[in-house]
Amino acid sequence: MDVMTNISLKQYTTMKLGGETRYMATADSAGDVVSLYRNARKENLPIFVLGGGSNVITHDEVFEGIVLLNKIKGFEVISETDETTDVKIGAGEVWDEVVEKAIGLGLQGIEAMSGIPGTAGAAPVQNVGAYGQEIADTLISLEAYDSKTDTIVTIYADECDFSYRNSIFRDKEKGRYCILNITLRLNKAEPKPPYYASLQRYIDENDIREVNLSVIRVAVLNIRSEKLPDPAELPSAGSFFKNALVEKWKLEELQREYSDIPNYAMSDGRYKIPTGWLIDKAGLRGYRSHGMRVYEKNALVLVNDSATGYDDLAAIREEIVQIVFDKFGIKIEQEPLELSR
Incomplete structure (x- = not known):
């Protein structure tokens, strides 16, 4: 277990902003995690768990605590039936590599989440999808x-309080908690329609007659490459805003003025409206401010062209939120978590 001091967080987050952390430690096992938390408690230091850094925004002030890099590995089939396979995955595994391994085993259920950056342990935190x-x-x-409680616990899915891009881990x-591993139940079956609209459009446009797990993965990766910048080339945090959730009356109000507004019915009776569409309709695609830019290929994405600090990001975020609210009466929300002092 390595412990480092006074480490810049810019190199550990894909937005390439932020200050330093007083301490940074790498955990390769559950024992490392327990030891770090117990030592931190003795020194009265806060801990922030960091995976791939793709969905985290850091402030400029020094974080007077420990950033814990979760590197716990593992990918193990623990049980199976004729229809399903249960796989236990270390929290530090790269998520896209997990998807690739599952497809290699002929297991269905996460193939459409190909290309999502970050680690397996981060996936339940915001209920990635x-x-x-x-x-x-x-x-x-x-x-x-x-x-x-200073214990290792098992938390079942129905205790996670999952909702759209949310869970107990980023809410109440x-x-x-520091997630150590996750267990998924995947199906021994090929994907079947109906497919998500943009995925079906890709299948149709490319005249794909036979759809399997590998085809879905390639399609998703190609779609993502067209919509999302490579953070190694253009610093970003992926989709910066959550899609908007509105009540039926609000959707009907908007449809009277925007008959083409895309929307998707949610299980709770609300409707999801793509925030990228809202930002685009507000005339903000390609908008530049404070060294930041709304990505031309996907208005959900903010790119760091030359911003030097968190305040630059906060400024353009508030500008976009206000402009969208003024036009549509919808207050959009940031998706990435924040590490602050």
């Missing part, structure tokens, strides 16, 4: 260190 799939669909349980129990 794409193209009609989300982690809540396949997660059975997870093991985590509970900093409140934020900061309490």
